[in-house]
Amino acid sequence: FFKGFGKGVVGLVTRPTAGVIDFASGSFGAVKRCTELTEEAKRVRPPRFLQPDSLVRPYVLNEAEGNKILLELEKGKYANTDIYFYHVVILKDVLLLTDKRIAYLEKNDLFGGYKVDWSYTWQEIGEVPRIIDKGVQIQIKDPKKRKLGGLFGGSETSKTILINDYWAKTQLLKKIEEQLHQLDV
Template identity: 30%
Template sequence: GIGKGLVGAVARPTGGIIDMASSTFQGIQRVAESTEEVSSLRPPRLIHEDGIIRPYDRQESEGSDLLENHIKKLEGEAYQFHCAVPGNKRAVLMITNRRALFIKEVEILGHMSVDWQCLFEDFVCPPEVSENLLKISVKEQGLFHKKDSANIGHLRKIYLKDPITAKRAFDAIESAQSARQQQKLMRQSSVKLLRPQGPS
């Protein structure tokens, strides 16, 4: 009787610990199998260059997401505005802080690709808007353009959904251009301040 008691005193707690470990492992396994893949319901909020957090704007967030995740990374580029271009299967006009881009969906592959882009520095004259038409004149880009054709430029015509959208795109370009100009002026003035002054 004493032998059975001693064996039971050791075996029962050991069996209990093994049962507890086994049931804990089974519980963890059930939780791991039942977890679903989590995906976001909306694109992440766009935080503008000034760092101020504004109310969520789905249009801005989708444009920023398109720029960040679907277009080749453009160093130092920040999203400003985008809109759909009617008449094409899926085409978008996007304005960043440095350029205007025309982005199209590649039908075979199903991903977005830049069809053309114009840096603000390449604009021959300020953009124009007339009804739902946005006109951008840019320097000829290519190997065989004439030397004197730099002032004439190549005219890009973008027909947008309505006059309001065209005006918003025009305003986004003007705003981005003026902000870029201010940044350049600030950089130039800070370089002048940093230069050592000669003896007077």
């Protein structure tokens, strides 16, 4: 009789305690699984581009994408020096205009970013670009040849940006002229 009574009393204490411990461990396991499965919030669109005057303007997706390209270009190399101005997507490449330079960027298929194919400061632009059949032609002052006094050829070279769309050509030319006029180059 006492043996059965003793087991019953011990059971009264241990069963609820075991139940509480099982409940707690199950709850902690569920919380742990929930925290592991949550995904980080991903941006739906790139952050708004703020102009140098810091006025908040309506969101423009094209400007936001261009500024994002500039900020991510070569691991942020130009993020602190240049301010985004304009860009044109040419097939999978990009022509980027900033307050300091004009740069042609190639898409890196392996890593997904862009790398600079060529870049010139606005002071290296020889004259106002012109529209040609293939696109827009930019005259570049060649500092190497200028140092030699121009004995071995002309002192300017040119880059042709291949754009088929006439509206895109004229818009690009307008933006380049604006920047050259603003800098009095």
